[in-house]
Amino acid sequence: MVKVLIYADQLEGKLGSNAREALSFGTLLAESTSVKIGAVLLGTGAGDGAKEAIACGADQAFTIENPILDEFQTDLYSKAICAAFQQSEADILILPFDRKGKDLTGRIATRLSAAAITEVVDFKAEADGIKWIRPIYGDKAYGEYTANRKKIVVGIRPKSSEKKEADENRTGSIIPVNCELSKVTVAAKLVEKIESSLSGIRLEDARVIVSGGRGLGCSEAFSELQELANVLNGAVGATRAACDAGWVPSNFQVGQTGAVVAPDLYIAVGISGASQHLSGIANAKTVVAINNDAEAPIFKRANIGVVADYKTVIPALTKILKQKIG
Amino acid sequence: MHIVVCLKQVVDPEIPPRYFKIDPETNRPEAGSSDMVMDSYAENALEAAIQLRDKIDGATVTALCLGDEESEDVLRRALAFTADQVVRIWDDEWEDLDGQAVGYILAQTIKRLGEVDLVLTGYQASDIEEGLVGTVMAEELSIPCVTLVSEFEAEGNVIKAVCETETGHAVMDVPMPAVFTIVSSEKNVPRLPKVKDVRLARSKPIKELGIDDIEGLDSELCQPAFTLQKVFVPDRDVNCEILTGSDDSQIANSLTDKLLELKVL
Numbered sequence: 001m002v003k004v005l006i007y008a009d010q011l012e013g014k015l016g017s018n019a020r021e022a023l024s025f026g027t028l029l030a031e032s033t034s035v036k037i038g039a040v041l042l043g044t045g046a047g048d049g050a051k052e053a054i055a056c057g058a059d060q061a062f063t064i065e066n067p068i069l070d071e072f073q074t075d076l077y078s079k080a081i082c083a084a085f086q087q088s089e090a091d092i093l094i095l096p097f098d099r100k101g102k103d104l105t106g107r108i109a110t111r112l113s114a115a116a117i118t119e120v121v122d123f124k125a126e127a128d129g130i131k132w133i134r135p136i137y138g139d140k141a142y143g144e145y146t147a148n149r150k151k152i153v154v155g156i157r158p159k160s161s162e163k164k165e166a167d168e169n170r171t172g173s174i175i176p177v178n179c180e181l182s183k184v185t186v187a188a189k190l191v192e193k194i195e196s197s198l199s200g201i202r203l204e205d206a207r208v209i210v211s212g213g214r215g216l217g218c219s220e221a222f223s224e225l226q227e228l229a230n231v232l233n234g235a236v237g238a239t240r241a242a243c244d245a246g247w248v249p250s251n252f253q254v255g256q257t258g259a260v261v262a263p264d265l266y267i268a269v270g271i272s273g274a275s276q277h278l279s280g281i282a283n284a285k286t287v288v289a290i291n292n293d294a295e296a297p298i299f300k301r302a303n304i305g306v307v308a309d310y311k312t313v314i315p316a317l318t319k320i321l322k323q324k325i326g
Numbered sequence: 327m328h329i330v331v332c333l334k335q336v337v338d339p340e341i342p343p344r345y346f347k348i349d350p351e352t353n354r355p356e357a358g359s360s361d362m363v364m365d366s367y368a369e370n371a372l373e374a375a376i377q378l379r380d381k382i383d384g385a386t387v388t389a390l391c392l393g394d395e396e397s398e399d400v401l402r403r404a405l406a407f408t409a410d411q412v413v414r415i416w417d418d419e420w421e422d423l424d425g426q427a428v429g430y431i432l433a434q435t436i437k438r439l440g441e442v443d444l445v446l447t448g449y450q451a452s453d454i455e456e457g458l459v460g461t462v463m464a465e466e467l468s469i470p471c472v473t474l475v476s477e478f479e480a481e482g483n484v485i486k487a488v489c490e491t492e493t494g495h496a497v498m499d500v501p502m503p504a505v506f507t508i509v510s511s512e513k514n515v516p517r518l519p520k521v522k523d524v525r526l527a528r529s530k531p532i533k534e535l536g537i538d539d540i541e542g543l544d545s546e547l548c549q550p551a552f553t554l555q556k557v558f559v560p561d562r563d564v565n566c567e568i569l570t571g572s573d574d575s576q577i578a579n580s581l582t583d584k585l586l587e588l589k590v591l
Contacts, residue, residue, distance in 0.1 A: 074471075075470075097457075098492070099474075099490075099491060099492045102449075102457055102473050102474065103461065103471075103473050104461075105457075105458065105461070106425070106426070106429065106457075106458040106459075106460070106461030106462040106465070107461045107462075107464070107465050107471070109426065109458075109462070109551075110426070110429075110461075110462050110465035110466065111465065114551075115426065115551030115552055116425075116426055116456075116458055116462075116551065116552075117456075117551075117552050118425075118455075118456050118457055118458060119455055119456070119457075131555065131556075132552070135455070136453065136454050136455065136557070137337065137339070137346065137355065137452075137453055137454075138339050138452055138455070140343050140346045140559065141346070141348055141557050141558065141559045141560075142557065142558055142559075142560060143353070143554045143555075143556070143557050144554070144555045144556040144557075144558075145552040145553060145554055145555065146552065146553050146555055147551065147552055148549065148550065148551055148552065148553060149551055152551075187469075187470035187500065187501060187504070188470045188472050188487075188498045188499070188500040188501075188504070189498060189499045189500075190496055190497075190498055191486070191497040191498060191499050192496070192497040193491065193494065193495070193496050193497075194494045194495040194496070194497070195493050195494040196493075196494040196495070202492075202493075204492075208590075208591075232591065240510060243510075243511075244510050244511065244512060244515065245512075246512040249494070249495075250476060250490055250495075250509070250511065251490065251491070251492070251493060251494050251495075256450070256455065257449065257450065257474075257509055264590045265585065265590040265591070274339075274340060275339060275340070275343070276339065276452065285590065286585075286588055286590045288581070288585075289566070294568075297342060297343070299566045299568075300343070300562075300563050300564070300566070301562070301564060302564070302566045303564055303565075303566060303567065304566065304567050304569060304581065304584055304585075305566045305567065305568045305569065306568070306569050306577055306581060307568060307570075308574065308577060312574045313574050313577060313578060315574075316574040316575045316577070316578035317578040317581060317582070319575075319578070320575065320578045320579055320582050321578075321582055321591075324582055324586070325586075325591055
């Protein structure tokens, strides 16, 4: 019997990146507490996804291969995941606290009368139980929490766990879950989806990100950043302030509310370094800050700093990078 | 239309890390180390509530806050934004609630506020950052919830809401009553209250409710589901190497060399 169930998001039989992370997190938890873990997969392709989930550490995979679940819909997904959790008889449900997780965690916990905790980045398995670790106060501090209920729902912050290698030789059972979904009332109806992105690379997947903040002063400056990003084969991001000003669409936002990213290189241009933003780049490897205010908090986080006006430095940098690596 | 907006008072999130200290006795930020302010997404929600009310004849806004006496400040601010009614609910036992318990209590309180068509809350408060209150409230009230809503408008009995997705936006038709969790956008930038409204706000009444005013509260659900055992402040300062040069191309050159050396390109 599994003790931990992980919601593993899949598309056409392939696990998403957040699902892989959640499975790695779950595997570590299973190893340190000597329990078995299960995964739940929804929609067309759940069976193939289940095989990958088993290769990634699941001992059992629960599937609901119903095409009604091919498109994310919160009422349907809540019902499906609750049904799988109940059938699995697990005590702990883990899901990535990504866009879907933000919809699902509170709902599912309420329906299961379970305790919910979100933005978890780590855990400690101790004699008196599991301590769940999460940032608080805009990442200025970390809290260690213990659950007061038996059943718990844990939303883990994306990009906080290393993805483990899949092992094709692992075996496990695949268990279809019976769940009647045709009668679920879908209250909020999707009318339209609007995609917006300047470049083709998703922020979450980008190895290099060039981000702009309030210091840029205008939307035109972002085309300069885009040019630099193109040379580096990277993506363009922005702070909440720049998005709120309307300079770029909100899905450019990097930070706790927007995308949580972990690129190899993060170039912060005209970004002061509000904690909301810094928590979104906590796992960035190398941070370069370009800002004309030497006192800006971003320099406390950056590995390399340039105190200068971006208006002249960025074009110069783009030009030299083109020569050297282009 | 009756709009309820839930507000939260938080430690000023922009306090620089070097001034931020945790009191080990309470596991909370040291008293006096920083100001208390209205949470910024809650303020976006308040702004959105007022804007919607002003477009609909006879609509009213109730601002609701679960908090001690000190959080009256956020309700005064809501009055200065011209909220029609403000309600504070509190019990001394509620010092250490988590988002789930707060969501439960707010939902039970909202049931006492008469007919409610729309409940707004910030998507995530900047102190504990759980992002649970909105969805928990909606479940407790058995009404739909849309998260990360950046703008919306009423069309008869339906609200057209725009919410953020991973790759852009989605437009949803949502029947009322419903809960929305609000994120900041161009459309809901908080107003600067008029001096006259700030003055008027000082003398307006704040309705106070206590644990005995809410019938049938389940005492177990008013307890935090998780207990904060320990807080630690990580040492995060990294040594920043400042690159200098006589002109932009020299700086750009040394930055490029540095990045090549670090093998991050």
